[in-house]
Amino acid sequence: MKVSGELRDFMARLGHDFAHPELLVRALTHGSVASPTRPDNQRLEFLGDRVLGLTIAEALFEADKSASEGQLAPRYNTLVRGETCAEIARELNLGAVLKLGRSEMMSGGRRKEALLADAMEAVLAAIYLDAGFETARRVILRLWTDRLNSVEEDARDAKTALQEWAQAQGMTPxxxxxxxxxxxxxxxxFQITVTLDDGRNAVATGKGTKRSIEQLAATELLKKLG
Structure with a gap:
């Protein structure tokens, strides 16, 4: 199939030249513009999530051979969560090549966190189907390399710290x-309120994902707890 200059530029940013560019087109097709002859990216998103998960789990397993499951799990969650996938998508300017229906475009779909995260996972699946796991793995490790190098610090988030504190006091999360x-x-x-069993709470307000504001609320409550 003929590939537009816009898609060529995206492939260059991605670091993979598709032998079957129709896979990339499908990965970038949102349900709002899908049709019986133009499938959306949901099935690819399902597969890409697993390709990403295996790659990241293996990378973490090999990077720190002394880490316990309890240490690896939060690092893994930090690297594969939707917010991280959306951040990578923004760095690649994936939103510019998303194929959306008019209503979705008008509502800011090219900037929506969930759409970007889902499309990023679908693109990873498209690479896997186009060229195999090793190629997909190389692309993922290159795109995620900075986050892999800093994940131990990033994984020590406020929500985890607050939950550990609550459990140490005999409270539920x-x-x-x-x-x-x-x-x-x-x-x-969003305005998010976090509350402990004993009624102590904190409130945070801000723009972004609910999870990011939950982190702010947890930080505020940790400050109150000293």
Whole structure:
């Protein structure tokens, strides 16, 4: 199939020249523009999540041979979560080549965290189907390399620290609730309240994903706890 200059530029940023570019087109096709003859990227997203997961799990396993499962799990979660996939997608300017329906485009779909994360996973699956696991693995390790190198620090997040503190006090894990939301769908502002068993709580407000604001709320409560 004929490949546009825009897709050629994206392949260069991605670091993989597709032998079967129709796989990449499918990976970039959102459900809002899909049709019986133009399938969306959901099946590829499912596969890409597994390709990413195996690659990251293996990389972490090999990088720190003394780490326990309890140490590896939060590092793994940090690297494969939707926020990280969306960050990688933004670095590649993936949003510029997403194929969206008009309503999705008008609502800021090219910037939506979930759409970018899903498409990033679908692109990884497309590479896997186009050239095999080793090629997909090399692309992933190159794109994720900075995060792999800093993951031990990144994985020590406030939510984990707060949960560990609560458990040490004999409490159940803290609860997080959305107590306010403003702004458009593509750039929401959340108010999150985190509460402990004994009623102590903290509130944080900000733009971004709910998880990122939960981290801020956990940080605020940790400060209160000293």
């Amino acid at each position: 803290p609860t997080y609730a959305v107590t306010g939301r403003t702004g458009p769908d593509h750039a929401p502002e």
